[in-house]
Amino acid sequence: CDIRNLGYEEKRELLATIKQARAFITAMVFQDGSSQLNSEQVLTSSVKGIVVLVKSQTKCLCSPSNSSPAYTWDACNQNDKLIYLKTEWSALWKQEDTHKKYVGQILFQMLHCKVPVICFNAKDFLRTLLAVYGSEISWKQVADSVVLDPRIAAWLINPSDTVPSFECLIQKYFEKSFSMRKVSTNTGFLRNALYQNVGLHLEKLYNAMMDLAHDLQVQGLWKVFCTLELPLIKILAVMETHKIHVNKQELKKTSEILGMRLKELEQEAHQVAGEQFLVTSSSQLREVLFEKLKLHTLCEKIPKTEIQQVESTSEAVLNKLQDLHPLPKIILEYRQVHKIKSTYVDGLLTCMKKGFISSTWNQTGTATGRLSAKHPNIQGISKHPVRIIKKQYIKGKEEEIITISPRTFFVSNKGYTFLAADFSHIELRILADLSSDPELLKLFQEPETTDIFTTLASQWKGIPSEQVKQADREQAKRMVYSVVYGAGKERLAECLGTTTLQASQFIDSFMQKYKKVHEFTKMTIEQCRNKGYVVSIMGRKRPLANINAQDYKLRTQAERQAVNFVVQGSAADLCKMAMVEIFTSVVISPTLTARLVINDYKMF
DNA sequence: ATTTCGACGCTAGG
DNA sequence: CCTAGCGTCGA
Numbered sequence A: 001c002d003i004r005n006l007g008y009e010e011k012r013e014l015l016a017t018i019k020q021a022r023a024f025i026t027a028m029v030f031q032d033g034s035s036q037l038n039s040e041q042v043l044t045s046s047v048k049g050i051v052v053l054v055k056s057q058t059k060c061l062c063s064p065s066n067s068s069p070a071y072t073w074d075a076c077n078q079n080d081k082l083i084y085l086k087t088e089w090s091a092l093w094k095q096e097d098t099h100k101k102y103v104g105q106i107l108f109q110m111l112h113c114k115v116p117v118i119c120f121n122a123k124d125f126l127r128t129l130l131a132v133y134g135s136e137i138s139w140k141q142v143a144d145s146v147v148l149d150p151r152i153a154a155w156l157i158n159p160s161d162t163v164p165s166f167e168c169l170i171q172k173y174f175e176k177s178f179s180m181r182k183v184s185t186n187t188g189f190l191r192n193a194l195y196q197n198v199g200l201h202l203e204k205l206y207n208a209m210m211d212l213a214h215d216l217q218v219q220g221l222w223k224v225f226c227t228l229e230l231p232l233i234k235i236l237a238v239m240e241t242h243k244i245h246v247n248k249q250e251l252k253k254t255s256e257i258l259g260m261r262l263k264e265l266e267q268e269a270h271q272v273a274g275e276q277f278l279v280t281s282s283s284q285l286r287e288v289l290f291e292k293l294k295l296h297t298l299c300e301k302i303p304k305t306e307i308q309q310v311e312s313t314s315e316a317v318l319n320k321l322q323d324l325h326p327l328p329k330i331i332l333e334y335r336q337v338h339k340i341k342s343t344y345v346d347g348l349l350t351c352m353k354k355g356f357i358s359s360t361w362n363q364t365g366t367a368t369g370r371l372s373a374k375h376p377n378i379q380g381i382s383k384h385p386v387r388i389i390k391k392q393y394i395k396g397k398e399e400e401i402i403t404i405s406p407r408t409f410f411v412s413n414k415g416y417t418f419l420a421a422d423f424s425h426i427e428l429r430i431l432a433d434l435s436s437d438p439e440l441l442k443l444f445q446e447p448e449t450t451d452i453f454t455t456l457a458s459q460w461k462g463i464p465s466e467q468v469k470q471a472d473r474e475q476a477k478r479m480v481y482s483v484v485y486g487a488g489k490e491r492l493a494e495c496l497g498t499t500t501l502q503a504s505q506f507i508d509s510f511m512q513k514y515k516k517v518h519e520f521t522k523m524t525i526e527q528c529r530n531k532g533y534v535v536s537i538m539g540r541k542r543p544l545a546n547i548n549a550q551d552y553k554l555r556t557q558a559e560r561q562a563v564n565f566v567v568q569g570s571a572a573d574l575c576k577m578a579m580v581e582i583f584t585s586v587v588i589s590p591t592l593t594a595r596l597v598i599n600d601y602k603m604f
Numbered sequence B: 001a002t003t004t005c006g007a008c009g010c011t012a013g014g
Numbered sequence C: 001c002c003t004a005g006c007g008t009c010g011a
Helices: A008-020 A094-112 A122-132 A139-144 A150-157 A166-175 A193-218 A222-241 A248-273 A282-292 A315-321 A327-351 A426-435 A438-443 A452-461 A470-484 A489-496 A500-513 A515-531 A552-588
Strands: A023-030 A047-055 A081-086 A117-119 A244-246 A360-362 A372-374 A386-391 A399-404 A533-535 A541-543
Touching: A008 A081, A008 A094, A023 A122, A023 A193, A047 A122, A047 A193, A081 A094, A094 A139, A117 A122, A117 A193, A122 A139, A122 A222, A139 A222, A139 A552, A150 A166, A150 A193, A150 A222, A166 A193, A193 A222, A222 A360, A222 A552, A248 A327, A248 A386, A248 A399, A282 A327, A315 A327, A327 A386, A426 A438, A426 A470, A426 A515, A426 A552, A438 A452, A438 A515, A452 A470, A452 A500, A470 A489, A470 A500, A470 A552, A489 A500, A500 A515, A515 A533, A515 A552, A533 A552, A541 A552
Parallel strands: A023 A117
Antiparallel strands: A023 A047, A047 A081, A360 A372, A386 A399, A533 A541
16 A cells, blocks of 8 residues: 555554564665666665565564474465555655654654564665654664565575575575465555565565575574674664765875875886886886896796786785886885875775765675675775875975875764774684684783784794794784685795795694694585585585585685685674674663774774 | 776785 | 775777
């Protein structure tokens, strides 16, 4: 039914029905006629309304203990209601106002009665509610609601293949279903064929969700789904609703300074190269370095690029070429400055809306369980400050060195301050825990008085920590991450800037000292071979089809992915647990406010 | 002639 | 290992 035509009594009745409903299945409809369930998710079109399928009876939904698999496809209850909530209010009618209020009441009730709300891309739905009904529905109401998202369920079952759209999800989960059920015809209230169609889609969505819920239970993923991923939907919706202020003047000013410095560096590069070339082009740089200057003949072998198999011009290579010619150093600085300008300054400016930014968070974007962010990618904002030489041409010729820290462009609201809290060396701790390596565990026994990698280097090489040099520390750190990431000796050599032989000697000595770490990686790979998948601390899974492949390259890649997933995925588990717990206490607390932005690994 | 798109390289974050 | 994002270059 379309609630615009309801009388007072009917409205009251509908609210009563909502209160007694067992499940809601929702989809937003956009201005251009498409809905959340169409394959092309149009972001340009604004929301016109919300279609809700109100289920008055359900087959037992979500209870970890109750794993009854008996879901039947026939039941489409005659009492189910399909309602359309118009959310756009164009004119300043008096009627429009009362309508908006009523729709707000219905939505409030839907969230408040703690009945599952099933939605494909539930985060977007919640964000829209907060944006349109912000006065009626606060973020605390959103926090209390129960939402289910089949896309997240599908991702948990196999995080490697992201479901691009609702249609793909349905295709996937109905071709395996043996009973293709007949579509119900009881949505007769609506004359409009479009909404009728959405109604059928919602019915399918509901069935897909039930099917997925069953799969999750069978695969032992139900707990992760309910305790981590579902609460996170609401957290991300609230995070996206909260905007962060950015210092626009400062950004524009630094953009100009960086632009000037880039021009200088470009000139210098052309000078020492003896010709004009596009400094940002790696292929043109390769030509200058190796075909014109022939620098590769003067040093050890240059690593090749992955696909084209030509000489790389990466940072590692340029570092080695530094003493042979002035060009590499100039390019290195150019790239650093260019990265800052293009990504953190100009890029941030294009993300801004009225002086503010707010990232879009993707919960199903990674294979490891981590979150990803875009517009801007707030997780990738440079940490360390960079020094820039700024030449003053105006008065005299004084040179000024200014430092740019990209994170300082974000400013906290008046009376508030950003709080950053991140786990300390979480991956290394997880590696220690999972391997139960006594030496590695010892590292974390004592309070963290000295730097962990310094201590590790001293322990590994058997030298007192006072004698550990910066280079040793760096080496130990890279070594650890290579193990975590499952890198082989070639990768490590490139990372360390040593020969492959040296790198493999390092690996040997490391594995000799930390024997249980080696056992852990072997065990992980072995278990993956047997089961076809690996599991994180909280039971998150990643199937790896190539683990038993004939092809060496594919197989060893799958082995590295297996080890990496267990460590990285477990770290993701812990971080998500922290996010959920912090959010919960913020919701409960009367004194804490909603002003939080939680990054994957830290909170500003 | 000009725009668009995919493949590729590089580098920031973890 | 796994992200986002910026930049070439050729079709």
